[in-house]
Structures are given as C-alpha cells and as structure tokens.
Amino acid sequence: MNQSEIALPVVLVIDDDQTLHLWAKWHLSAAGFEIVSAINGHEGIDAFKKHSPDIILVDIEMPEMDGFATCSGIRSVPGGSNTPLLMVTGTEDAERIEKSYLAGATDFIVKPVNWQVLIHRLRYMVKASKVFLQLERSESRLSKAQQMARLGHWELNIVDNKLYWSDEIYKIFQQDRGSFTPDQAGFLNLVHASDRLYVEEGFDKVIKNGTALTIEYRIITGTGKQHFVGQQIEIVKNQKNELVALTGTIQDITERKDHENQVRHLAYYDGITGLPNRTCFLEILSTALELAKRNERRFAVLFLDLDGFKGINDSYGHHVGDLLLKEISRRLTEGLRRSDITSRYLTHQYYSADVARLGGDEFTILLNELTQPEDAAIAARNIHQWISEPILLENQKIYSGASIGIALFPQDGEDSETLLKNADVAMYHAKKKGKGNYQFFHDSMNIKAKKRMEMENYMHQAVTNNELRLYYQPVVNAVSSQLIGAEALMRWESPQLGFLYPDDFIPLAEENGMILTFGEWAIHEACRQLKDWQQRDMGHLSIAVNLSSLQFNQISFVPMVKAILNQYQVDPAFLVFELTETVIMADSEKILGTLLELKEMGIKLSIDDFGTGYSSLSYLKRFPLDSIKIDQSFIKELTSNAEDAAIVTAILALARALNLNTIAEGVETAQQKRFLENTTCGAIQGNLFAKPMPMAEFRKYWHSH
C-alpha cells in the first residue's frame, strides 16, 4: 500500500500549556489523528512548514507571540492560507473572536475542551478542507484549460444590466480590468461596426426564443487589432421561471478563422487575377439580389469577354496571356473604383468584389444600385476605354478589346443564374455586332440563344449518330465540259432540326470547335469515297474538301491527314484541300510549313473564294498552291458588269502567269459558261451543270455523261 493512503490526518497543536498537549495526544491519537506539538508560535510556524498539517489548533494566550500573531504568521507561509485553523481560547468575549477571524482563523473552541465534540469537528473540517482543495485545484485546472483555449466566461444580469467578464475575456478584448467596466453598450462598442447589428440580433433572438445560440463576429481589441471571437449565449432563469441573466463563453477564434479564410480564398478566388471566381460571384449576386428585392432597387450584371484573347495566347504564349488577364483585372477594379458610377458605393461591403473572373477571358461586373439603365451603358463605354489602351507586356505593345453584355435586374431575370446567363447571351450578340461593342439583353435573344444551345447539343452526336453527309458538286472542264472531279459539301441531316446547309451550322461549329470533329469526318468520308472510285472506273476524278482555319492550326492536323491516307491507301494526287485566303494570311510562316508538308504528301491545294479576301499577289507566289477558285460573286455579274468581267480576266491572267489552275464557281447560265470558254479558265462548277448531290446520284451523273 502506498504511504499516503495509510497516512493519518495530522493535527498541529500550538500551546505553551503542556497539559493540553497531553490531552490532545490522548484523545486525538485514539480517534485516528497524528499529533505534532509546538510549545510557542515560532516553533508552531516551523512545524507547519515541516509537517504540512491537515488542521491546526492554536492557543490564543501564549508568551512572546500570541495566537493571533501565530495565526497570521501561518497564513502568510506559502500554502498556509487554506489549512483550517482553530483558535483555542479561555474566554468567549466578542473582541477575541473578532480578532481571531481577522487574523485568519477558521473557527474557535473554548477551554476546557470537550474532546468528543472536538474530534467530530476536526474530522468534518479536515474533510471539508480536502474537498475545498480539490475544488480549487480543478477550478484552477479549468481556468488554465480555458486560458489555453482562449475561452472566457461572461454573465449579463438582465435586471441591473451589469456584465461580468472573467479574466480571460479581458485578455481576449485586451482591456484593463481597472479602467474598463463592461456593460452591454460598452461591450457592443468593442464589436466591429459591421457586426454590431448581427450581435445585437443574436442577443435578442436568445431572449425572445429562450434557446442558446453561438455567434461568431469580429471585435476590435484594445490595441486596435481585429480579432474573431465565437460567443455562446445561454439564458439563466430564477425559480419563478423568469429570465434573470444571460451567460456563456467567449472564445478567440482568430486563428481558426484565418485558416478558414485561406481555404475559402482558394475556393472562392481566381488564382491568376485574385478576383472572385464564378462561385463567389454567384454568392455576391444572390446577396445583391436579396438587398435589391427588399429595397426595390435595380442593378446590372455586365458580362465581358475579351476580343482576340485566344490569338494573343496562341501567338505570345500563356505566360503573356496570364499577364494580360492580370492587367485587365487591375484596370477593371481600379477603373470601377474611380468611376462616378461606383464611387458612391465605396463604403459598400462588396465594392471590391464587384469584378469577378468567371474563367478563360470572361469577366463579370456587378453594378449595384443603378439609378437608370443608361448608367450601365456608361460603365460599358468606360470599360471599353480602359481596356483598349495599349498594354505593354514584356516589351510588346498589346492591344486588347472586349465585348460586353448587360442584363438588368429586375427586368432581365429574377435569380442570379438567369441574370448571368442573359448577360452572357447579350455579350454574344455584342460580339456578333463586331468587336468592342456592348449590348443590352433583349428577350428575343433568348430564343436565338436557345436554338443555338439546342443545335450545339445535337451537334455533339452528329458524327457518332452518322447524321453528316457529303454532297458532291461536279467540276467540269471549261472547254470540253468533261467531268474532272467534285467538291464535297457538307450537309447535316438532323432528326431533330431537319436538313441543314453549312451556312446554318458551320459558323457555330467553328465557334465551339466542333468543326474539328466535323472536318476530320469530312476528310475520312472523302478518302473513303476516293478509294471506292479508285477501285472502280472513276479513279481519275478528284475530290475537293473544304478546310476551316481551325483545323489548319491544329498541330495534329498533318499527322491526322497522313493516318487517314494510310488507312484508305488512296492516291493523294486526287485529294484537293480548299482553303480561304484568310487561312493563309493568318500566320504565314506556320501555315507555309503545313502547306509544304501537305504538298510533299502529294495533296493538291486550292485557294477558295479568291478575290474576296486580301487577294495579295505575293502570297500566291510564296505558297505551294495548285489552283485558285474564282469567287461566285464575280461570276454572277460576269456578263452584265464590265468591271467584274475585267476582274475575272485579270485573275485568269495572273493565275496563268503563276502557273496555277483556275476554277470558276457558281456558274449558272450558258452565257457565263460561254464567256469562260473563251478564256484560259480551266474548270467550271455551278448549278448550270449540277447542284451538289448525294453520292448515289453523283455516280449516275457520271455514267450519263
């Protein structure tokens, strides 16, 4: 067994009267106490230090140092304040009793001592003091734990409005107990101004509902710093079930909040520009919506898409693209902060979050509290101005622009998703009008946008569902009218949308990139057809396939073509690629490389719609071309407009000089044909001979000619 468990309670007896010591030993030992004796005050204090008794008996009347002095002496010894101490006195006069308590005595007994009563008293006092000690220890442990958790306790008396704060709360608020007496008003004054209403509402709620609540808010500490605290509020009722007080804890949660904010930042802000992202903007928007609905206010959502960002990214690299986005974001935030329209809202909580980056080159702007729609237009014009100033990035002057769509609350949408979507739709129309425009949303746009979206949806399945067709339009020798080949023209037989011509779906496919899939399919289909022809008696006929500039800029384009030629094992000399002038002009060096590779493979190259674009003579010489197709617009007026006739003649002469074949497209009349017969034009294509047709018909056409 452990020593302490068998240890008896120790009584220290301090008395100059030896008989008391004898009696004490006699009675108290028998009752299970251990006795330590001291015959004067000094000895008593030393014995206290040495033995740490559980209880002390002190005689008042002693020479040199009386009982009062001895008691005070023990109380001032470290650890001496809590041990129960009984004064032993001969007389029971009031003055002595008063003096005993003042000196720190716990109680007193009168001589002659009734030992039986004293034994019970001592036992009780020892037990009580142990419990008290334990309580004190656990309290100090609790307060240490609270200190560590930066958790303090408070209590508000509802009746007299007095507020009690534990030491820890003073520390959290960095207030001095001496100079700051807390009451509800004084406390609220320390709460961050923006959070005061919220805190007051929290207290009101607890009082009204009678249920506990935890609120988190910001405070400004005595040193002027902002800290986050979490406050728990509970109610205290008296026996009559009346609310008398509120109580609870306050904890400093700044560290946790900082951490949460970091996480939040990652989830809510764009990494490149530091602007709010889509998620964050939608939240800002819903807050704005609620406010605007409550206060019957208007606001505008601007959807901004940079013009030609992709081009900048492609030609200068992503690094410059990122820098550009940063610069645009800076111009937008600073511009809006400066501008008349938002300056009156500088105090608005969200003013800094008015600009967001949705992704890519898309930005959104929330214009709060609009007085009139025209304000949004002014903002859009300002934005254009800020953005169009040249941007110097890595020693290069870059020019940027933007198309802006505007949706207004309430007329253009009642929820954030709709407003954002409609602003996007309006932006799309602004872009359609030409770069650097802005456009207010209009209901009719949604119908068009809906159709577009519908088409876009179906488009994704067009190839896998085998809905695309190639129609073939005969190309004939201008003089002999002999069939020499065909141009493959795409059609889309959509079960949902009907029979579609390229003009209906190619622009959209170019916009959303589907043209890459469509175009690859067209090359496949044309080669499959060529193979079929080459296995029949149609092996000398060529097929011309139209290419989009997007395809041409694909790095994988040449390998893809190679793979297809390989797969079908066709003679590439009968495959023609038709490119427009703009494709060639875009990035001459890169394009030249691709053209040379294709040429090397044996594929024929043709310039489509010649005369409508740059018609630069120099590139005709530079690029390895085989033929040019004179645009229909010149053929149309060939016989009625002398100027067009002159142009066609000039083009033909030029082609001859450069040793290029020529094809005239859109030949509809016999006169046009006759005119061309008498020139150096090599081939003719047009409705005069045949419209584009499916392969089965084309085969019949070939056999009948």
Ligand code: C2E
């Ligand atoms: P394009 O390359 O200039 O093709 C000639 C267009 O003129 C075809 O229209 C053809 O049907 C039409 N045409 C031919 N002869 C006559 C005529 O005598 N009179 C009139 N008024 N028109 C005639 P289509 O088939 O509607 O194609 C329109 C455009 O769509 C094409 O113009 C081409 O730029 C594009 N396209 C067609 N198929 C493809 C394709 O597979 N890929 C790509 N990227 N574009 C394609």
Ligand code: CA
């Ligand atoms: Ca063409």
Ligand code: CA
């Ligand atoms: Ca053409």
